[in-house]
Structure formats: structure tokens, C-alpha cells
Amino acid sequence: MSESVLRVENFSVDYGVGERAVRAVTDVTFSLGRSEVLGIAGESGSGKSTLVYGLTRLLRAPGVIRSGKAILRVGEDSARRDIDLLEASERDLRSLRWRHVSVVLQSALSALDPVRRIGKEFDEVLRYHGQGKSRAERRSRAEELVTMVGLKTDRLDRFPHELSGGQRQRVMIALALALNPDLVIMDEPTTALDVVTQREIIDELRELRERLGFAMIFITHDLSLLVELADQIMVMYAGRVVERADSADLYSIPRHPYTVGLMNSFPPLTGEIVPMTGIPGSPPSLSALPRGCAFAPRCPLASDRCLNETPPLLVEESRSLACFNSSSSVRERLVISS
């Protein structure tokens, strides 16, 4: 974990330009080690998807990258080089994409071309990245990949609409691993699936990661899921990172009130049953952010200072936190106050 695959510094994304631009992602900094799993959690509209689409330059208009750096390290040893994804030319990006960074989206049904057989998807990716000289060679690689994610090889001859949701998502995962990428970005890959399938896929992902050693950014709003899968967890709110820590630390001692709220909104996949409380209110509109801490209006611990001043993200070795109430255990105080 000493060497990082991806280093992101002061990354910001706007929607629109000029006066009316909305800040979707503000000043995000993190680094991701080789074979490491970074979990990003947050509600809808917290900027977690915008963050990764921005980093991979897949952002659609009117999304604009305002500032920052995203250094991707590719290649081994002497052939190693650093590429700033945000500065890379269209051509460099094309050869980088999928070979080094691949993406899995939430809805596998819409992510697969509806009029093509699954096998074609594999064939195309391998062919355009110059792997597998003959069709038969690419086919056998595709068979290897779908077998790896627990599918029968005859699925390759099917169309996307002929597969179940879980099968489709497995196809997407196999496809994402086709070129042995250094980094796989998963944008809520299990959100649309039932709990049992979700469980299976998470287990599979963990196993595949151990075997193939790719790094992963895993986006979800389900914190309990991340605790099982991720090495590090980053919690985002209104486009900012509010807390970042090793997943075990974050789970046992969450320090940001928002993290606590998220944690209480989801039943853990394992362990005893606890009553769910959730977070009152809804996330703020990014075009009309409150003056101080964006979470203050929903925070049970908010003070006058929180309403007037934006808490900076204090970066420490084991944890980063953007909250004025960090001195004592937030969880205890929250329990008392509720």
C-alpha cells in the first residue's frame, strides 16, 4: 500500500459556468494504494458519482472540471509513468481507458448495448485494445472471464435483456476486468439488486480483488456494505469530503454526525438487529448551500459556529474530519441528545 495508483488533489467540479455555476464537488483530495479499496459513501446528490466521472473525464455537459490533479500511475517498474488524467489528450485517454481504468455502472441493463450479444461486448473491448489476434482467441478469453464471475459460457450468446439483473452485473464486472486494469470504478453496482445477489457479488468482488490485485473505488450509499469491502471509507456531503478513515476505525468510532446518521440508516449485513433512525431532512440544493457547514441544518449537534463558518477538513494520518464537534465521541452525544 506504499505505492499509490491514483492520487487526487484539490479536485473540484462545477455544473455550468460563470455566476450560476453549481459546485458539485469541492476540493477533494485522496490517494488510493495499489490493490486498495476506497469506499465513497453519501446520499444522492452528495457528489460521489460526479467525483469519479470527473476523474475519468466521462463527465457530461454541463459538468466542468474546475481545478485539481488526478495522477494515475501506470505500468510496472522501469516502464512506470505518471499521467495526469485531467491533462491527458483525448488520444492518451482512449488508450488509458479500460486498459488501466474501467467502470461498472449501477444499471447493467442500460450499460450494455441492447442490440448486441454479450460476447460482442467482450470481443470489441479486446479487439480495440489489441488483445487476442483471432476471433477464436478473443472468444476463449471471454469464456474465461465469464466463468471467473460464475456464469456459464453460453451467456455470451445471449442478449442483455435475456439475462437476469445479477447476471448482467456479473457480465459488467467480467467486462471491467477483461484487460486486467489497475483500477476499477464501481458506481453503485449492487444498488439495483436484491440483497442475496448483492451479498454474492460483494463476496465475489472481494475474492477477485485478492486474486487479481486491482484497486477499486466503490461508490454506494450503504455504509454497512462498505465496511465489509473497503480498506478506506470516504464520506461525502454536498460535494465535500466530511470524513475519511480506515473502514474499521470509521465503523467503530464514527466522528462526523453525518457518518453516524448514515450508519443508523442501514441495517448491517451481519450482526445484531438495531432500530433504524435515519437522518431528518434532506440534502441541501447545491445551488443554494447554507453559509456555514452544509450539514448544520440537519445536524443535532449544530452550534452557532457551525451555521456561520465552514469547518475545514483536518487531515491526519489515520483520519480526516470536517467538523467542529470532533473533540468528544459524537456517537455518545448523539445518543444522549436523541
Place this chain on the structure above:
Amino acid sequence: MRVLLRRFGVYLLTAWVAITANFFLPRLMPGNPIASLIGKLTGQVTPQEVRSIQLQFGVGLHSSIWQQYWTYWVNLFHGQLGTSITLSASVSSVLSSQIYWTLGLIGVATVLSFALGTALGAILGWTRGSRTDSLIPIATFFQATPYFFLGSVMVLVFANNLHWFPDLGAYDPNATPGWNWGFIASLFRYAQLPVISILLSSMAGWMLGMRNMMVTVIGEDFVLMAVAKGLPRRRVIWHAARNAVLPSVANFALAIGLLVSGALLVELVFNYPGVGNLLLNATLNEDYPLLQGIFLVITLTVLGANLIADVLYYWLDPRTRTPVAQ
């Protein structure tokens, strides 16, 4: 495959209904048009021709309508559509000599318009919001202009005044029709202006439809994924276009139905031979056997074209291949 067979069955049924309607319609007309026709023509045509018209419409015959219906089908399968009153020739021979002109000019131009318009629309959709969008109002202007007017102005300006294109007609009157180079070259020369006029007046629809569909499809995840996979731009556009073209294919089947009314105008403006001109003359001269034959051919052509479009759609969109449960 079962879906396709079922579709085919529907087409057969439709064809039967159309052919049957074609048989009954003249017989249901008030005032017995056939009798008045024969009365009007007496002396101008040979007794054999009168007899054949009578046979065809069952006038002055004492067979039952069901017997007539049976005879009608038997004749149909032998390619006998009766005798044209005004042209004194069998309807099938008149039609077969004229239909190639229509298919050759209007058919080719319609397919060309679809192909060009759709390709342009795909590009416009991809480059939406850029300067290429200015093509849309120009194309729409030409489509909004009544064809009769547009065609006439084109003949006047480009053929009569500027002499860029030959005058009216389908080929050089000095060329001998047949498989010789001079004749074929003149065919192409004479077809240019009508084809251009058809393209101008009909391309905008295809273009706009494809462009808007492209804009929608580009928003889909699989297009984003195509970019994320590091595919070249051409390939990404292909992915989007391949999906965006589906509604256009369905519309194309409908457009074939309008081909005939289009043929009438084009052939009139450019004094081009074909079914359109034939239809006009048959109507003006109350040539019922010919009209009936034309309607039959039109119906079958439209049905056939729709069937082709259906098969094409079936092949293009795998989702239509799964029969709906229950």
C-alpha cells in the same frame, strides 16, 4: 422465428382483405358505374373487349357473386387483371411496363433519401449544438415547400433557364431504348433533377428524426460506457446510431405507403412515366379495370414493403424477437 411467422400470417390476412375489397368495391358503387361505362364505350371498343369488361365485373352475367369471386381469384393467380378500357391492352401488361419507372425513380429516391437523411441526422445528433445545426432549418424549409411548387420551380430554373439538367421526360428521345450505353446514360441524366427534388423535399424528416433520436440515445449509459471503454469516436457514434435508427426503420415502412401519392406529383411535374401518371389518366378517363389493377398493385407493394421493414426491424432489434408471454 415464431414472431416472424405470426407477422407473416397477419400480412396474408391483410392482403386477402385488400384483394377482396378490391373485388367488391366496383360492385358496391352506386349507379352501376360499369354499366354506364359499357354504355359509354359501345362502338369504340370491340365486342370482345366489352365482353371481357362484363366478365370482369359480372355485368350482364347470371353467375352468382360467389362464382364471380372465385373466378376473380383464379384470374388473379394467372396474372389476369382484366383489360384497360382506354389503352386497349391488358391491365397487367400496362402495369408491368410502367411500374419499373416508378420503382426506378421514386423507389430509389426514397431509399436514397432515407439513407442520406439518416446518416446526416446521425452526424447532426452527435455534433448537436454546433454550427451543423443550421442545416436543420434549411432542410425543413425545403420539406415545408409544397412539392408541386418546389418541383416546378426547379424545372423552370435548372432545366429551362440554366440548362443544367435535361428537360422533361425520362430519357433522350433520340436514344433507342434498350441495353445500350447511350440510353442508360440518358436515363441517369434525366433522373437527376427529379431525384434531387425528392431528396430536398423529403430528407428533412429523416434527418430530424434521426438527429433527435441520436440526442436521446447519446444520453444512454451504454454510449457512456463505449467512451469509457476507450473505443474510437467512430465506433462510439456507431453504437449510438445503431440504436437510434430503430424508430426510423419503423417510420420508413409507413413512408412507403405515401410513396404512391408522391409518385403522382413527381411524375406529373417532370412528365415522367410511371404508375402515378397511369393512375391520373385512369382516374380522368374513368378506366375502372386499370384503376382496380393499380390499386391492387399499390396495396401489394405497400404490404410487401412493410413486410420487408418488419423483417429488417426483427433483425435489427433482438428485443422484438422474444414473444410476449401469454
